[in-house]
Amino acid sequence: MRRILSCLGLLVALSGCASTGEPQRLVREATVGLLPFLERHDARHETLVRRGAPSRRATLVGSETMLDLRQVAVMPDGRSLWLAPDGSGFTFDEGLLVATRGVGNDFMSSDLSQLRALLRSGRDGTAERFHSLLNGEGRIVLRSYVCSVTISGLTAREDCAGLTENFINIYQISPGTGRVLSSRQKAGRGVWQFGPIAAQGAAMPRVKETP
Secondary structure, eight states, X not given: OHHHHHHHHHHHHHHHHOOSHHHHHHHHHHHHHHHHHHHOOOHHHHHHHHTTOOEEEEEETTSSOEEEEEEEEEOTTSOEEEEOTTSOEEEEETTEEEXXXXXXXXXXXXXXXXXXXXXXXXXXXXXXXXXXXXXXTSOEEEEEEEEEEEEETTEEEEEXXXXXXXXXXXXXXXXXXXXXXXXXXXXXXXEEEEOOOBOOSSOOOBOOOOO
């Protein structure tokens, strides 16, 4: 946010220094382009807050970005959909992040079935994970990773290696079920820290499966 504000201040200063109308117009257009990033807000999030939807905190590691996620719904397959105040979305399956929307280089979908099986059983092992990502050109690309999973007590570590990148995810898991309670997970262009779910006043609706 500080960087955006600094850029905005610089553009305003430049517009005042420009000697002709054309540079001023270009600077004004660039300034307007920054405004959505400063003012993005989704009214649906306010509705979820008023309804007392379950919440969890999401923090983008290495930045000042901290989001109050609210649960939108639980799908028939058990996956839960969460919404941030700026309209970005996160989908979890037993606490594992399987899809994102609006965070950049989004996960369109993920296959984490091998990791989930290891967490449920409480065993170390090797798991492959598969992502379909939306790149900067609006195209979906497929990526695969081979991950080494180690579990020590209620903490699981996933070390993943792919053709273009390596990353490490850390999970705090529930005893017996292996469900992820809180975590540090790679998503999009960054790494996110997800806190535990805080139950609020209203349970979220389950989406019925259509016949």
